[in-house]
Amino acid sequence: MKDVAKDANVSVATVSNYINGKKVRPEVEEQVRQSIEKLHYVRNAAARALKTSESKYVVFVLPTVWSPFFSELTFWVQQYLNDMGYKLILSVSENNYSKEKSYVKMAEEQRVAGIISISYSDLNSHVPANIPLVSIEKDDTGMFPLVTSNNYDGGKIAASEFHKRGVTSAIYAGTLHEEFSPMIARKSGFIDQCNNLGIHYSILDVPSSKNTEDFHKFLNQLSESVKDKEADFGKLGIFAYSDEVAIHIKEKLDEEKIKVPEQVQIIGFDGSKIYPNTKLTVSSIRQDVQQIANKATEILDKQIKGNSEREASRIMVPVNFQQGLTTTSI
Amino acid sequence: MKDVAKDANVSVATVSNYINGKKVRPEVEEQVRQSIEKLHYVRNAAARALKTSESKYVVFVLPTVWSPFFSELTFWVQQYLNDMGYKLILSVSENNYSKEKSYVKMAEEQRVAGIISISYSDLNSHVPANIPLVSIEKDDTGMFPLVTSNNYDGGKIAASEFHKRGVTSAIYAGTLHEEFSPMIARKSGFIDQCNNLGIHYSILDVPSSKNTEDFHKFLNQLSESVKDKEADFGKLGIFAYSDEVAIHIKEKLDEEKIKVPEQVQIIGFDGSKIYPNTKLTVSSIRQDVQQIANKATEILDKQIKGNSEREASRIMVPVNFQQGLTTTSI
DNA sequence: CTGAAAGCGCTAACAC
DNA sequence: GTGTTAGCGCTTTCAG
Numbered sequence: 097m098k099d100v101a102k103d104a105n106v107s108v109a110t111v112s113n114y115i116n117g118k119k120v121r122p123e124v125e126e127q128v129r130q131s132i133e134k135l136h137y138v139r140n141a142a143a144r145a146l147k148t149s150e151s152k153y154v155v156f157v158l159p160t161v162w163s164p165f166f167s168e169l170t171f172w173v174q175q176y177l178n179d180m181g182y183k184l185i186l187s188v189s190e191n192n193y194s195k196e197k198s199y200v201k202m203a204e205e206q207r208v209a210g211i212i213s214i215s216y217s218d219l220n221s222h223v224p225a226n227i228p229l230v231s232i233e234k235d236d237t238g239m240f241p242l243v244t245s246n247n248y249d250g251g252k253i254a255a256s257e258f259h260k261r262g263v264t265s266a267i268y269a270g271t272l273h274e275e276f277s278p279m280i281a282r283k284s285g286f287i288d289q290c291n292n293l294g295i296h297y298s299i300l301d302v303p304s305s306k307n308t309e310d311f312h313k314f315l316n317q318l319s320e321s322v323k324d325k326e327a328d329f330g331k332l333g334i335f336a337y338s339d340e341v342a343i344h345i346k347e348k349l350d351e352e353k354i355k356v357p358e359q360v361q362i363i364g365f366d367g368s369k370i371y372p373n374t375k376l377t378v379s380s381i382r383q384d385v386q387q388i389a390n391k392a393t394e395i396l397d398k399q400i401k402g403n404s405e406r407e408a409s410r411i412m413v414p415v416n417f418q419q420g421l422t423t424t425s426i
Numbered sequence: 427m428k429d430v431a432k433d434a435n436v437s438v439a440t441v442s443n444y445i446n447g448k449k450v451r452p453e454v455e456e457q458v459r460q461s462i463e464k465l466h467y468v469r470n471a472a473a474r475a476l477k478t479s480e481s482k483y484v485v486f487v488l489p490t491v492w493s494p495f496f497s498e499l500t501f502w503v504q505q506y507l508n509d510m511g512y513k514l515i516l517s518v519s520e521n522n523y524s525k526e527k528s529y530v531k532m533a534e535e536q537r538v539a540g541i542i543s544i545s546y547s548d549l550n551s552h553v554p555a556n557i558p559l560v561s562i563e564k565d566d567t568g569m570f571p572l573v574t575s576n577n578y579d580g581g582k583i584a585a586s587e588f589h590k591r592g593v594t595s596a597i598y599a600g601t602l603h604e605e606f607s608p609m610i611a612r613k614s615g616f617i618d619q620c621n622n623l624g625i626h627y628s629i630l631d632v633p634s635s636k637n638t639e640d641f642h643k644f645l646n647q648l649s650e651s652v653k654d655k656e657a658d659f660g661k662l663g664i665f666a667y668s669d670e671v672a673i674h675i676k677e678k679l680d681e682e683k684i685k686v687p688e689q690v691q692i693i694g695f696d697g698s699k700i701y702p703n704t705k706l707t708v709s710s711i712r713q714d715v716q717q718i719a720n721k722a723t724e725i726l727d728k729q730i731k732g733n734s735e736r737e738a739s740r741i742m743v744p745v746n747f748q749q750g751l752t753t754t755s756i
Numbered sequence: 757c758t759g760a761a762a763g764c765g766c767t768a769a770c771a772c
Numbered sequence: 773g774t775g776t777t778a779g780c781g782c783t784t785t786c787a788g
Contacts, residue, residue, distance in 0.1 A: 098765080106774075106775085108765090108766080108767095108775085108776095109768085109775060109777095110773080110774055112766070113767095119773070120773075120774085121774085124773085138531070139766075140537060140766070141535040141537070142475040142476040142481070142536070142537060142764090142766090143765035145472040145780095146470070146473050146765080146781065146782085147765080147768085147779080148766085148767065148768095149472075151472070156516075160501060161500050162498050162501040162701065162702060163700070163701050167496075167497035167500075170491050170492075171492040174491070174516050174518050175518065178518070183536075184515065184516045185514065185516075186504050187508075188508070205469055205470070205471040206472070207470060340701050343700075343701075344704075371492065371670050371673075373638070374674075436758075438759085438781090439758065439760080443757085446783085448757095449757070450757075450758090454758085470780090470782070473764090473781035473783090475764095475782090476764050476766085477781080478784095757788105758787100758788085759786105759788085760785105761784100761785095762783105762784090762785085763782100763783095763784095764784105766780090767779095768778095769777090770776085770777090771776080772774085772776095
């Protein structure tokens with residue numbers, strides 16, 4: 097910049113002003129422009145950040161990007177942030193607590209503008225209250241804004257859709273250990289509505305899908321359960337707490353020659369498409385991913401700009417049912 | 427840091443030394459540690475970057491994250507970079523040239539350590555030669571290292587797998603306009619091997635899947651083509667230049683009541699799984715995504731460390747065939 | 757081993 | 773409008 101100033105016969109301040117769009121005399125403006133061009137000058141963001149103590153980085157902490165839901169979410173979050181002039185530091189935690197913490201530490205060192213986090217641990221409680229943060233899905237501290245799908249409603253919708261399709265007996269497939277708020281809400285909604293509609297239900301514990309052995313055990317248990325129920329009750333529906341689990345269940349039932357959706361119907365949760373224009377394979381309660389990203393980034397931006405007085409808002413985004421190949425058409 | 431120095435009764439230099447792991451007297455070390463703790467000091471990365479003119483950021487430019495291939499790739503790239511101590515700035519370009527350029531501009535301003543790019547434009551020619559960069563899939567400048575799958579081989583393998591399954595007539599579904607090197611290689615490999623094995627083939631132009639109308643036209647054309655071929659020749663195989671296209675083709679044929687893989691077999695390209703532990707729906711030539719990420723990050727790191735003298739290496743990662751549901755079992 | 761001081765490149769007063 | 777200058781928080785000589 098000093099070089100540019102010298103080359104253009106002006107002071108550094110003038111160059112700085114020009115770059116930052118302040119008023120400069122047209123002749124000077126032209127001269128500076130040329131000098132910048134000539135010397136291939138690009139301003140040093142680190143120096144600017146140091147001086148202004150402002151940053152345009154946002155850290156996005158999430159368990160993975162390798163799933164339809166998270167990749168779509170990442171897509172939208174990046175898009176919105178980019179449109180608002182932020183840069184996104186992708187921080188994949190794999191639900192690893194120490195990784196999560198290292199990302200927070202990094203965020204502090206970088207003096208980032210803010211953090212968007214999806215964490216099922218108590219990560220938020222390690223974030224200093226002075227750094228803008230918005231959580232997606234879960235925030236138990238109550239100190240930060242939260243954007244989440246209406247999980248309870250999603251559970252209810254699933255039960256209702258089953259009911260419309262003649263289901264009289266249902267299985268809820270979810271995690272019982274590691275219970276955390278969004279999952280609990282999905283279950284409660286489902287159960288409550290089952291009770292309302294007179295659907296008989298039972299609950300099956302799903303182990304983490306990473307653990308192949310346990311997961312196979314679960315699938316076996318499930319298909320036994322399905323065979324039992326088929327004899328005892330009428331039409332059967334399985335509500336899985338995620339599409340990933342729903343897909344695995346469908347694959348298992350296919351193997352067992354149990355016809356989906358004729359004999360058993362399945363509804364998953366998330367409803368993200370693998371590509372922007374693809375059909376859903378499993379029927380699902382779709383989270384409005386774009387809306388979640390939109391709200392989260394918007395709220396973060398406001399927080400950064402200081403217009404919002406950390407009210408720790410709770411935003412609930414509506415979900416809806418999406419017909420896939422695992423429920424009968426009505 | 428000044429505060430810490432004062433609190434610990436030492437100079438800033440000592441604090442700096444302590445933080446950077448230089449030798450400090452044990453008593454002093456302890457004192458400094460405590461002061462840091464007490465004052466909740468975290469060092470300012472911007473100031474450090476300014477002084478040392480070193481950065482730990484890597485910009486990752488790619489068309490999207492919202493597809494199995496790119497989300498898996500992003501997952502691995504982030505993982506490897508993180509393990510090497512870098513931070514990843516996610517830069518989704520949507521193949522938009524001006525966005526790509528703005529990311530490069532940003533990278534320059536941030537004085538990032540390096541860039542990893544997947545671009546089908548001439549992006550690389552806009553990157554100053556002094557900034558470390560490695561390309562994935564395509565680099566026409568010849569100035570930067572390139573990591574790519576063996577696309578030609580992939581095409582050949584597809585033809586061979588068809589041949590093993592009795593296919594005597596084939597369609598290649600790929601983009602003819604916008605031809606760029608990886609796609610050309612896939613096609614050539616396929617065609618060459620078809621010739622070798624005496625498979626009759628024809629070529630069909632696939633429009634960008636974003637354009638729904640044109641794409642539907644293509645699908646109709648394809649299914650006509652399939653019906654014609656079925657009468658004329660023996661077993662038919664369709665090789666699509668990507669899994670996304672392959673999936674759409676499969677859906678279309680399902681609609682038309684054409685049985686896959688009994689009547690027509692389909693092989694796609696990429697072979698990425700939607701989730702880490704899921705089955706493939708379409709049979710596919712799988713790119714070794716993890717290996718690509720591994721090589722790309724490794725080469726970038728070397729370049730940054732200056733151990734490598736910009737030899738513009740070309741690395742070719744092997745591909746392999748993955749049986750899905752759209753080819754017959756053998 | 758530790759302290760004093762220079763300076764990385766920029767912005768923001770402030771004076772002209 | 774423009775120039776001068778202080779200083780953001782750190783690392784890094786260079787003395788001691």
